[in-house]
Amino acid sequence: MDAGESTGALIERPGEREFDGVSNVLVLAPTLSDDARESYYSTLFPDDMSTVDLLAVDYRRPPDQYLDELRRFAGGPPDRCGIVCVGETTRSSGDGGVSPGAIACVDDPMDLTGVGLKMGRYLETHGRTETVVSFDSVTVLLQYVDTRRAFRFLHAIGNRVRAVEATAHYHVDPNAHEDRMLATLSSLFDAVARFDDGEWDVRRR
Numbered sequence: 001m002d003a004g005e006s007t008g009a010l011i012e013r014p015g016e017r018e019f020d021g022v023s024n025v026l027v028l029a030p031t032l033s034d035d036a037r038e039s040y041y042s043t044l045f046p047d048d049m050s051t052v053d054l055l056a057v058d059y060r061r062p063p064d065q066y067l068d069e070l071r072r073f074a075g076g077p078p079d080r081c082g083i084v085c086v087g088e089t090t091r092s093s094g095d096g097g098v099s100p101g102a103i104a105c106v107d108d109p110m111d112l113t114g115v116g117l118k119m120g121r122y123l124e125t126h127g128r129t130e131t132v133v134s135f136d137s138v139t140v141l142l143q144y145v146d147t148r149r150a151f152r153f154l155h156a157i158g159n160r161v162r163a164v165e166a167t168a169h170y171h172v173d174p175n176a177h178e179d180r181m182l183a184t185l186s187s188l189f190d191a192v193a194r195f196d197d198g199e200w201d202v203r204r205r
Contacts, residue, residue: 127164
């Protein structure tokens with residue numbers, strides 16, 4: 001069975017039906033593909049960034065690079081934006097134009113308790129239906145912790161996101177994992193969005 005195989009359809013942009021009641025979405029797309037990143041923001045991200053309360057958890061890049069991506073593909077960060085930078089990304093954690101208080105760093109990528117606490121504090125204050133969490137990426141997370149520990153962490157975070165009625169996108173590079181791992185990962189989430197041949201296939205579980 002393919003990762004996330006269930007009901008679904010290829011779409012240009014999901015409507016309310018596709019994501020109605022969905023809190024946690026596994027986003028499968030090549031990490032280094034500009035086409036995939038641009039399509040992610042134009043297809044899966046909210047249309048109106050001014051209404052979004054964004055929390056980014058980034059294992060891949062320092063905050064200034066993430067904010068550059070937002071400017072490139074989404075017109076810039078929303079007014080309400082928090083960033084948790086993890087691991088190597090903390091060594092170059094320029095604020096990129098957001099309030100320094102909006103950036104929190106966790107030096108050790110294996111410190112899931114620290115990451116979870118910082119995410120939890122943000123969600124306690126800002127968690128609501130307009131909140132979007134971007135976790136980038138599960139692929140990098142799995143380079144630092146074993147699968148069982150990562151799954152427990154993602155399950156706990158998913159419950160927190162669901163409790164505050166927010167939406168979270170968990171990014172995975174499908175080229176870095178076997179199909180069995182992708183299928184197992186998909187079991188943690190309410191929906192799976194996969195970028196393939198320039199289109200998104202969104203399947204609810």
